[in-house]
Amino acid sequence: MKFKIVTWNVNSIKTRVDQLIGFIKVHNPDIICLQELKCEEKSFPLDFLSHLPYNFYIHGQKTYNGVAILSKFPADEIKVDFLNNPLPDQARFIEICFSNFLGLCRIVCLYAPNGGEVGGDKFRTKLEFYDQFISYVSSLISYDEKLFICSDFNIAPFDIDVHNPEMLKADTCFTYTEKAKMRTLLNLGLVDNFRITHQAKKEFSWWDYRAGAFEQNKGMRIDSIISTTNSIRFLEDCFIDYKMRTLEKPSDHAPVVAIYA
């Protein structure tokens, strides 16, 4: 038995629907967490996707944000927000749980705020968002289930996760303060699936559209699947499918895939 989870910031699901279908044909994941749908649930392109063997759990929003979980397993429970979220009107969170051969599984799909200018209002809200999210996750950790958080965290955790740590240390997504939030989250008892399977690999999941960043591989690893330690003995591999970033009209993010067996 295999269990395959994907997280992908699509930067508009309507624009990326053909790429998503192609990706599903190649990888056939059990769970697909999508971020930045940029559409409401009623305009989610189900016409093109509903023939696929998934249950669709969508928390949409017009123009901005929007998250979804495509799951081969029907959900026993669905949540579209977490306690004390400082941005409750922004569709950045959806969570489901179900059972499979691993036991009880809980999947959190998160689109963390970007943060804007370091030190600005949006930056402070990002830190507050993390504080409340960490508090929420700490309440889930004690559950006797496997927890998978699939996210565009908008934080690159360590020096190895950015192309130039010295140049970026004062920039949003790589400040000391943001990295500290990421460590606090991981220290609750979660493992970064990519980093534990590839300890020395300098690979990225996001590259700016501007200034030929992808061509020069000037990116950041800000998208991850992190899971509770009880799932790690089943983890076979975790990789970033950067080929998706080479396609015509790509998302600025590449999908991250984790395989459990």
Add this chain to the structure above:
DNA sequence: ATGGTCGGAACCCGA
């Protein structure tokens, strides 16, 4: 090099 390029919406905003 403080620019550059996308997507969705309305001709700007967020990333």
